[in-house]
Amino acid sequence: METNVTNLEQPEGHISRLLALIGQPARVQILLVLAHEEACVCHLETVTGMRQAGISQHLMALRKAGLVAPHRSGRNVFYRLERPEIISILQQAAALAGVTPAKLADLARRPVCGCPCPQCNPGKGPNFAC
Amino acid sequence: METNVTNLEQPEGHISRLLALIGQPARVQILLVLAHEEACVCHLETVTGMRQAGISQHLMALRKAGLVAPHRSGRNVFYRLERPEIISILQQAAALAGVTPAKLADLARRPVCGCPCPQCNPGKGPNFAC
DNA sequence: TCGTTACATTCGTTTCCACGAATATATTCT
DNA sequence: AGAATATATTCGTGGAAACGAATGTAACGA
Numbered sequence: 001m002e003t004n005v006t007n008l009e010q011p012e013g014h015i016s017r018l019l020a021l022i023g024q025p026a027r028v029q030i031l032l033v034l035a036h037e038e039a040c041v042c043h044l045e046t047v048t049g050m051r052q053a054g055i056s057q058h059l060m061a062l063r064k065a066g067l068v069a070p071h072r073s074g075r076n077v078f079y080r081l082e083r084p085e086i087i088s089i090l091q092q093a094a095a096l097a098g099v100t101p102a103k104l105a106d107l108a109r110r111p112v113c114g115c116p117c118p119q120c121n122p123g124k125g126p127n128f129a130c
Numbered sequence: 131m132e133t134n135v136t137n138l139e140q141p142e143g144h145i146s147r148l149l150a151l152i153g154q155p156a157r158v159q160i161l162l163v164l165a166h167e168e169a170c171v172c173h174l175e176t177v178t179g180m181r182q183a184g185i186s187q188h189l190m191a192l193r194k195a196g197l198v199a200p201h202r203s204g205r206n207v208f209y210r211l212e213r214p215e216i217i218s219i220l221q222q223a224a225a226l227a228g229v230t231p232a233k234l235a236d237l238a239r240r241p242v243c244g245c246p247c248p249q250c251n252p253g254k255g256p257n258f259a260c
Numbered sequence: 261t262c263g264t265t266a267c268a269t270t271c272g273t274t275t276c277c278a279c280g281a282a283t284a285t286a287t288t289c290t
Numbered sequence: 291a292g293a294a295t296a297t298a299t300t301c302g303t304g305g306a307a308a309c310g311a312a313t314g315t316a317a318c319g320a
Binding site for chain 1: 265266267268269
Binding site for chain 3: 154156181183184187188202204205206207
């Protein structure tokens with residue numbers, strides 16, 4: 001099944017790389033959270049239940065692909081979607097996978113928001129629904 | 131970066147599995163070919179330039195996911211899209227990856243059609259644009 | 261300045277999956 | 291029935307990528 005090396009430089013290579021990049025539970029969850037609002041790493045940490053290093057690694061991959069972009073605010077680094085179109089892909093994939101829009105929306109808010117970041121707990125931050 | 135085992139049973143797991151499944155050059159190409167017309171394995175062989183076994187393996191994966199379905203006609207087994215919606219995902223991914231619709235269409239017809247299957251060469255088969 | 265918080269990056273390991281090769285099955289032809 | 295064609299499946303292996311741990315860096319506070 002010789003996947004020609006040159007295939008990766010071809011259109012099908014670019015398409016498949018993008019799909020494989022987001023073809024991972026953690027990244028799907030991160031993107032869905034960012035679909036609603038920009039979020040700092042510690043926020044994503046509590047929402048996804050993953051550790052900081054792991055989140056950072058996923059964010060690095062998404063960042064290198066240009067899907068998300070960081071901007072610092074004090075000690076926190078906030079990430080936002082650079083390519084909102086990616087959400088539409090996730091929604092269609094969800095439909096195909098038998099995931100209802102309701103369950104999809106749950107993913108972004110899942111854990112009872114115990115995020116310790118200053119933007120989350122006290123109401124002094126931007127637009128956070130915590 | 132603990133991808134919780136239970137994540138795979140959750141919505142994000144289903145979504146990511148589907149995306150990872152099609153996140154591969156050969157499968158993207160196969161699906162795009164099937165988007166136009168159903169095709170036998172030997173046809174996909176010549177179009178993609180891959181060997182028979184490899185094609186069959188990819189088709190098996192796509193079949194188990196319910197994306198394509200086989201039906202036999204003589205010695206040949208033809209595959210068709212069970213979920214045409216998948217093409218829309220590929221198109222959006224292509225757009226995000228900077229692949230123009232024109233280049234996308236090329237993928238399905240790429241190699242000068244030298245498919246040896248009876249449905250391709252002589253005009254005795256179904257709807258083939260070869 | 262020192263410590264602490266928040267995040268990034270690197271490194272080594274392990275796991276997963278595509279791939280190639282070999283083999284099996286089904287269908288037609290002679 | 292036997293051979294040839296078309297496709298499916300199994301198995302072993304290699305490479306890539308996720309993962310965990312450790313360490314590095316930047317900003318703020320005391």
